[in-house]
Amino acid sequence: NKCTGFKNQKFKFINHSMACDLQALDYLMKRYDVNIYSLNSDEYFKLAPDIGSDFVLSKKPKKYINDILIPDKYAQERYYGKKSRLKENLHYKLIKDLIRLPSDIKHYLKEKYANKNR
Structure with a gap:
């Protein structure tokens, strides 16, 4: 279990880690039967379907932090x-x-x- 206590209803995790985020998203996908798509590489989630979009996936520089600013x-x-x-x-x-x-x-x-x- 990458994120201890995640399935506990009163679980409160104030630190932010990629492993915990991935586990949370995986739980949401299974629990609510939803699809989560990614605009980044498809390492963890499949890419969003291309429906007439002109979005271009750009390469991130080395040591780039993929996080919310x-x-x-x-x-x-x-x-x-x-x-x-x-x-x-x-x-x-x-x-x-x-x-x-x-x-x-x-x-x-x-x-x-x-x-x-x-």
Whole structure:
């Protein structure tokens, strides 16, 4: 087993390894009866079918890392930070809750009297 505990339902693996990824993809293929195609070499998965595509498979340089590129912390903060800061703002939450209050009261009373008449 390349990825210990993978079949355990509460399994949580925070490290990223190729062996574990391949085992996870293999499990998904078998469990959900899906096909996984690759745009890279067909070493692990078959290539995607060519259906009028103009995609050209290029050779990667030596010692090239085939992995997902994650933006640095500054870029993530710049992109995601504004939204989360607004939603965590106390004034924003208060105004949002006050705007929703009449609708929430209406739904509460409607449900209360609907249950009373049953």
